[in-house]
Amino acid sequence: MSSNHNPIIEMKGIEKHFGSVIALAGVSLKVYPGECHCLLGDNGAGKSTFIKTMSGVHKPTKGEIHFEGKPLNFERPRDAIAAGISTVYQDLAMIPLMSVSRNFFMGNEPLRKFGLIKLFDHEHANRVTLEEMRKMGINLRGPDQAVGTLSGGERQTVAIARAVHFGAKVLILDEPTSALGVRQTANVLATIDKVRKQGIAVVFITHNVRHAMAVGDQFTVLNRGKTLGTAKRGDITPEELQDMMAGGQELVALEGSLGGTV
Amino acid sequence: MSEAPSPALNGDERIKTRSRFREALIRPELGGIVGTAVVFTLFLLFASDSGMFNSQGIMNWSQVSAQFMIIAVGACLLMIAGEFDLSVGSMIGFAGMMIAIFSVTLGWPVWLAIIVTFALALAIGALNGFIVVRTGLPSFIVTLAFLFILRGFTIYFPQTIERKTIIGGVKDAAEGDWLAPLFGGKIFTGLFQWMGDAGIIAVFERGTRQGQPVVDGVPMLIIWALVLVVLGHILLTKTRFGNWIFAAGGDAQSARYTGVPVNRVKILMFMTTAFCATVFATCQVMEFGSAGADRGLLKEFEAIIAVVIGGALLTGGYGSVIGAALGALIFGVVQQGLFFAGVESSLFRVFLGVILLFAVILNTYIRRMITGER
Numbered sequence: 001m002s003s004n005h006n007p008i009i010e011m012k013g014i015e016k017h018f019g020s021v022i023a024l025a026g027v028s029l030k031v032y033p034g035e036c037h038c039l040l041g042d043n044g045a046g047k048s049t050f051i052k053t054m055s056g057v058h059k060p061t062k063g064e065i066h067f068e069g070k071p072l073n074f075e076r077p078r079d080a081i082a083a084g085i086s087t088v089y090q091d092l093a094m095i096p097l098m099s100v101s102r103n104f105f106m107g108n109e110p111l112r113k114f115g116l117i118k119l120f121d122h123e124h125a126n127r128v129t130l131e132e133m134r135k136m137g138i139n140l141r142g143p144d145q146a147v148g149t150l151s152g153g154e155r156q157t158v159a160i161a162r163a164v165h166f167g168a169k170v171l172i173l174d175e176p177t178s179a180l181g182v183r184q185t186a187n188v189l190a191t192i193d194k195v196r197k198q199g200i201a202v203v204f205i206t207h208n209v210r211h212a213m214a215v216g217d218q219f220t221v222l223n224r225g226k227t228l229g230t231a232k233r234g235d236i237t238p239e240e241l242q243d244m245m246a247g248g249q250e251l252v253a254l255e256g257s258l259g260g261t262v
Numbered sequence: 263m264s265e266a267p268s269p270a271l272n273g274d275e276r277i278k279t280r281s282r283f284r285e286a287l288i289r290p291e292l293g294g295i296v297g298t299a300v301v302f303t304l305f306l307l308f309a310s311d312s313g314m315f316n317s318q319g320i321m322n323w324s325q326v327s328a329q330f331m332i333i334a335v336g337a338c339l340l341m342i343a344g345e346f347d348l349s350v351g352s353m354i355g356f357a358g359m360m361i362a363i364f365s366v367t368l369g370w371p372v373w374l375a376i377i378v379t380f381a382l383a384l385a386i387g388a389l390n391g392f393i394v395v396r397t398g399l400p401s402f403i404v405t406l407a408f409l410f411i412l413r414g415f416t417i418y419f420p421q422t423i424e425r426k427t428i429i430g431g432v433k434d435a436a437e438g439d440w441l442a443p444l445f446g447g448k449i450f451t452g453l454f455q456w457m458g459d460a461g462i463i464a465v466f467e468r469g470t471r472q473g474q475p476v477v478d479g480v481p482m483l484i485i486w487a488l489v490l491v492v493l494g495h496i497l498l499t500k501t502r503f504g505n506w507i508f509a510a511g512g513d514a515q516s517a518r519y520t521g522v523p524v525n526r527v528k529i530l531m532f533m534t535t536a537f538c539a540t541v542f543a544t545c546q547v548m549e550f551g552s553a554g555a556d557r558g559l560l561k562e563f564e565a566i567i568a569v570v571i572g573g574a575l576l577t578g579g580y581g582s583v584i585g586a587a588l589g590a591l592i593f594g595v596v597q598q599g600l601f602f603a604g605v606e607s608s609l610f611r612v613f614l615g616v617i618l619l620f621a622v623i624l625n626t627y628i629r630r631m632i633t634g635e636r
Contacts, residue, residue, distance in 0.1 A: 077519065077521075078521055081521060087519070089516075089519060094516065095508070095509055095512035095513045095516050095517065095579065096512070096513075096632075096633045097508070097512045097575075097579040097580045097629070097632060097633060098508050098509065098512050098579070102505055102508065102509075105505070106505060106509050106517065106520045106522060107509075107517075107520035107521035107522050108520075108521075109502035109505050111502060117501075118501075118502070119496075119500045119501055120500055120501050120502050120504065120505060122500075146632045146633065148632050148633030149632070149633070
């Protein structure tokens with residue numbers, strides 16, 4: 001394992017333009033293994049564009065991505081997954097009508113030779129799924145239980161466990177807690193903590209400062225496509241983070257110019 | 263009641279243990295199994311003396327059911343992958359007409375006519391799929407267009423070439439062909455002769471075929487139906503590709519994010535429905551010895567109804583090939599059974615509408631149960 005002082009992924013001066021719109025105007029970020037890096041920002045700050053660049057959905061207009069010290073260029077999301085960068089999207093993690101085990105192995109189906117043809121090894125899939133779910137603290141009725149019967153938090157956990165099982169080195173979580181209740185959020189945050197302790201780098205996107213403070217080791221705030229710097233845990237207070245996200249003085253100036261009409 | 267859950271294993275005390283009944287209820291085949299049982303019970307009670315269950319009767323409804331099954335397998339896999347194909351009926355007419363034109367009008371050997379027709383049908387299926395995945399339009403609209411395009415050509419070609427809408431003479435052309443018996447032949451003829459000799463099944467009393475059994479073998483149509491059902495079932499439930507079919511129909515975007523080649527899956531499923539329609543058409547042309555421009559009319563809806571009775575969701579992502587096959591069986595048995603029972607045949611349509619409605623309502627309820635929505 002690389003030492004904690006070498007970042008597993010480093011984004012240098014990432015710019016992304018969509019036509020005349022500058023979505024990202026030079027964002028830099030270092031993510032270390034075994035750490036949870038929180039990416040904060042209000043809606044429209046460029047969080048989604050940034051992680052999509054990291055996960056190979058978008059190609060940056062300018063800037064470099066270094067993964068394990070080597071420059072990388074992802075053509076497709078599949079390249080990022082193959083390199084070990086997994087993304088868990090908020091609503092798009094699981095297919096509700098399919099069983100947990102079918103979901104868990106979706107796109108990575110285990111095969112078993114049966115004569116000349118290869119069949120889906122359901123036995124293996126079911127066993128691994130139950131085992132991995134138990135590790136994450138979810139007890140399934142059975143591996144054939146439909147994902148639709150799980151709560152939102154449990155679905156996120158299944159998606160995270162899936163990414164970890166298939167060798168993710170960097171786990172990007174896109175607002176995993178924003179649609180969840182208090183108890184479910186706690187479950188997901190606990191899962192993040194477990195994953196981090198396994199030496200995996202976690203990039204946790206959120207606009208909830210409290211959720212970020214609960215598990216984060218580093219905090220980067222994005223605002224209008226720019227980063228307002230990265231802070232270590234203990235160097236920053238929740239109030240300061242909240243201020244940075246809201247745009248600080250900009251918001252004050254805006255309030256003034258609107259003359260109290262809002 | 264079931265035993266108390268052990269605290270070590272039960273993380274959430276609010277998860278109720280489900281009864282066996284509910285467990286069985288969420289199997290997609292359930293509706294098909296119950297329906298089949300009900301239909302057979304009713305006809306055994308009310309139509310057993312009508313000849314429906316002697317050798318000719320059984321062969322009669324088996325053949326009709328097998329026809330439905332062949333197209334239902336394709337429609338089922340495609341529906342689970344999240345799409346429809348409304349061009350199935352037109353494809354049946356088109357493929358049959360192409361075989362007749364190639365073999366009779368152009369005088370090609372029948373095996374070549376069949377192979378070229380299959381290639382053509384698969385290409386059209388792929389085109390259907392390609393347009394759907396590329397444009398993102400509902401497959402309902404794209405295949406509706408092909409319903410008209412293919413039907414139009416099916417009437418236009420024979421009209422302009424032969425000045426008629428039915429082309430006959432395929433039987434003579436197929437004489438001695440090596441591929442034609444695979445669709446139009448019969449197997450187990452020895453077994454049926456033996457059963458006839460042994461007095462188990464009826465034989466002709468007089469005439470040139472005296473002593474031969476009335477039902478002299480199992481038509482290849484039925485073999486095709488059974489083979490397609492078994493292959494479809496294995497593909498869907500036991501292979502990696504089957505998992506991709508469920509995923510593509512369950513949520514295409516989620517499936518893409520995990521690396522499932524959704525577009526490829528969908529295009530291949532459109533090709534499968536085209537393949538099944540062509541199997542249907544080839545068997546029909548070989549049996550009748552002719553191709554008609556009106557063949558296969560409304561078959562797309564009958565296929566979809568069989569699939570829905572079989573427990574598949576119209577919205578995709580859920581269903582069963584076995585269920586669809588049972589749906590097709592119910593279909594065939596009721597259609598022919600009403601005839602045997604002497605019931606006015608137009609009532610079949612009433613039955614169809616009613617059972618479709620019930621099936622959809624039941625499926626919706628089951629879906630809610632699986633996904634936990636209210």
